[in-house]
Every structure is written in C-alpha cells, then in structure tokens.
Amino acid sequence: MNSIKLKSRAKINLSIDVLGKRQDGYHLVEMIMQTIDLYDLIEISEREDNQIIIKSTSNEIPLDCNNLVYKAADLIRNTFDINKGVEIYIKKNIPVAAGMAGGSSNAAAILVGLNKIWNLNLSDQKLEEIGLKLGADVPFCINGGAVLASGIGEELTPIKGLSKDVCILVCKPDLFVSTKEIYECIDSKHIEKRPNNQFLIDCLKNENTRQLAENMFNVLEEVTVDKHPVIQQIEDIMTRNKALGAMMSGSGPTVFGLYENREDALKCKSILEKQFKQTFVVACEEKGVEVNG
Structure with a gap:
C-alpha cells in the first residue's frame, strides 16, 4: 500500500x-x-x-x-x-x-x-x-x-525572506475569528494607513529587521482588535519585552513578534504562556510543504 x-x-x-x-x-x-x-x-x-x-x-x-x-x-x-x-x-x-x-x-x-x-x-x-x-x-x-x-x-x-537569525514569537489567544466577517467590515476606499510594501521588501533584502519590524502593517488589525482587544494586549506584552515589532497575522487572532535573539523571545514566551497556551518560538522557513521520508 x-x-x-x-x-x-x-x-x-x-x-x-x-x-x-x-x-x-x-x-x-x-x-x-x-x-x-x-x-x-x-x-x-x-x-x-x-x-x-x-x-x-x-x-x-x-x-x-x-x-x-x-x-x-x-x-x-x-x-x-x-x-x-x-x-x-x-x-x-x-x-x-x-x-x-x-x-x-x-x-x-x-x-x-x-x-x-x-x-x-x-x-x-x-x-x-x-x-x-x-x-x-x-x-x-x-x-x-x-x-x-x-x-x-x-x-x-x-x-527575499526574513533572516534565519530572526526569532519569531507566535501567540494565539483562545478565540475564534471569522476571516469572512473581518473582510466584510473593510471598506478599501476609507483605509487611512497602509503598508509600504516596496519599503518592506527593501528592508528584507538588506536584512534591516528593525526597520521592517517598525513598519509592518496589517489593515485588518483595527477591525479585529476592535472586536477582540486581547490582540492589542499581546502585542503590548511583546513590545514591552524586547520585540522589535509585533503584529497580527492574517485576519487574526494570532500575534507574532520579531526578536533579535532567542533568549529574549523565550523570556517573553514564558510570560505569555501563563495565559495563552498556544505560544511558540520559531524561525522562518524557505520551504512550504516538505515530503518527509
């Protein structure tokens, strides 16, 4: 078989x-x-x-x-x-x-x-x-x-993606977010702040992680945070604990923070996982699906 x-x-x-x-x-x-x-x-x-x-x-x-x-x-x-x-x-x-x-x-x-x-x-x-x-x-x-x-x-x-040296702290609060519902709340004509994707691509190319982290932006975040303020709370905990920047992924509710070193990421993980059990420290990866023997 x-x-x-x-x-x-x-x-x-x-x-x-x-x-x-x-x-x-x-x-x-x-x-x-x-x-x-x-x-x-x-x-x-x-x-x-x-x-x-x-x-x-x-x-x-x-x-x-x-x-x-x-x-x-x-x-x-x-x-x-x-x-x-x-x-x-x-x-x-x-x-x-x-x-x-x-x-x-x-x-x-x-x-x-x-x-x-x-x-x-x-x-x-x-x-x-x-x-x-x-x-x-x-x-x-x-x-x-x-x-x-x-x-x-x-x-x-x-x-070019994130440098392998960057540590990524990922935290998912225990709540459900409907992608469809979040997108339905977005009116693209009235978005006041948008990401500068070309600038972010240049930051990645030059491995300027700090500038990348400070300028990452997700237009869906305002909508999701309005419904679930805990997302902002997690971001604040990350930035208070040495994250270069923190942001919501997709339509949420997962938040990630970028860290220069693993030790700082692990310290913040130990704070967050007291409240949020789905908390991980990971690196970036160049592959998607991988056939694994």
Whole structure:
C-alpha cells in the first residue's frame, strides 16, 4: 500500500493591504507572506475502497467533507478520474482558525502527496492552479518561502525572506475569528494607513529587521482588535519585552513578534504562556510543504 509523510507549514503576514473588491466578493489584496517552521505532520495512505477517511490529534477540525483536506483529495481524484480512496492522518501543531493558513497548508500537502502517490507528475504551477480552486492561500502554501502576493492572494512574486537569525514569537489567544466577517467590515476606499510594501521588501533584502519590524502593517488589525482587544494586549506584552515589532497575522487572532535573539523571545514566551497556551518560538522557513521520508 502506498503512503507518504509530509510537513505542512504555517505562514505569517508581514503586511496586508486591501485594495478593492471583485464582483464575486473576493477582496483584492497586496501582502507579504512568510513561511515559518511551525508545521503539522500529515500521513496519507492509499485505500482500495473509494472512501476518504480523516483522522487527527485535534478535536477542533472537522473530520468529514467540510475539511479542506477532504476537498483537496476529492478534487484531485475527480480531476484525474482516480478510483481509489485515501486515509489522511493529521498531527496538528498549527493553531486552528488562527490567521496562519493551517487549513490551506494541510490542503496543499494533500495535493503534493497525492501527486506523488498517484504518479500524476504535475508541475508546481499545475498544483497551484488546482490549489486556487480550494482557497486563495493554498497556492502559496505549496512552495512557501517569502512572497509578495497580489490579486486575491494567488499572484505570487518571490522575494527575499526574513533572516534565519530572526526569532519569531507566535501567540494565539483562545478565540475564534471569522476571516469572512473581518473582510466584510473593510471598506478599501476609507483605509487611512497602509503598508509600504516596496519599503518592506527593501528592508528584507538588506536584512534591516528593525526597520521592517517598525513598519509592518496589517489593515485588518483595527477591525479585529476592535472586536477582540486581547490582540492589542499581546502585542503590548511583546513590545514591552524586547520585540522589535509585533503584529497580527492574517485576519487574526494570532500575534507574532520579531526578536533579535532567542533568549529574549523565550523570556517573553514564558510570560505569555501563563495565559495563552498556544505560544511558540520559531524561525522562518524557505520551504512550504516538505515530503518527509
């Protein structure tokens, strides 16, 4: 029986700008995304029957056709007329509904894994096209790294990412944020402050982490913080404890801070994890989905 193990990585946003809205309701964005070395472990095994079975260590995710991994497996199967089933096991480490593309990353891993198991020989570009049918973040999650994303998030321009020396402290408060709801509150014509993405890209290129951290900006943050003030509280704790800068990722509620050294990041982690158990110190990562033996 064919099986494969994969790492499925999370992302953070170093910026988010909303430029408008398409007729179909999707928002036009321009944002910088960076993969981090926080990952779920996924194992895919082929089944001779036609079922898609999902198992997980997490009780926070659906284990049926409502899970994006189910939709990914079903899409590949139907697109290429494959008459087999799969069992998918997800060891969940990425916080759920966190603004870190955990679900999109898992779906990306299914596309990469089934491409190998079923010898489909699809190019990355073809996988990204299929991934876009599942969600705007899925194409990015396949290869990861650092990109400037535009359009609805599917137009990806690779850029130099964060330096490996930068420590990233990630903290997810125990609350649920609806991405759809946050975006619906945004009127792109009345955004007063926006990120300067070209300046941030230059900071990354020159490894000027301090200036990057001081100028990161997410236009969704004001909306989410208004509903959930704890996000601002976490940012304040990080900046009081030597973070070069702190910001919300995606539509929230996860907050991350950039640190010059691991010791400072770990000290702040020990403060935050008394209140927020989903707190991690990680580095950036150049890969997205990784086939892991």
